[in-house]
Amino acid sequence: MSRQLITFQLGDQVLGVDIMAIREIRAWSPATPLPNVPAHVRGVVNLRGVVLPVLDLRHRLGWGVTDPSARHVIIVVRIGEQLQGLIVDAVNDIVSVAPDAMQPLPDMGETTAAQFLEGLATIDQRLILVLSLDRLVDASAALPEAA
Secondary structure, three states: OOEEEEEEEEOOEEEEEEHHHEEEEEEOOOOEOOOOOOOOEEEEEEEOOEEEEEEEHHHHOOOOOOOOOOOOEEEEEEEOOEEEEEEEOEEEEEEEEOHHHEEOOOOOOOOOOHHHEEEEEEEOOEEEEEEOHHHHOOOOOOOOOOO
């Protein structure tokens, strides 16, 4: 049985996340910073009375820091029992991925981005990095601090 992914951009990379985890896609709004949180947590936003953390996905994956602008969006996802926001450059589309189109990650050692990926999907000659949302918030998956 195929599964559906929402695909989105982070720079030139196309990533995907299971559509069942998506709660909403909203325009960028500045997050209120919090003290003593990991560097990839940009702060919190109020979503109709629910305060949710906003993660800089680019920073979490070790690809630099996002300088959010009005063209960025926040994808609100459910991870476990909590809603979280992910800052991405743009949302692309919904794709169906057949089980045989999913590939495991090649062994590249413990690279920063690879530890947050579930696998790779090939759709219409495009390679989509499929995120593992549970690993994004796993405290044991720590990134080296930026110098």
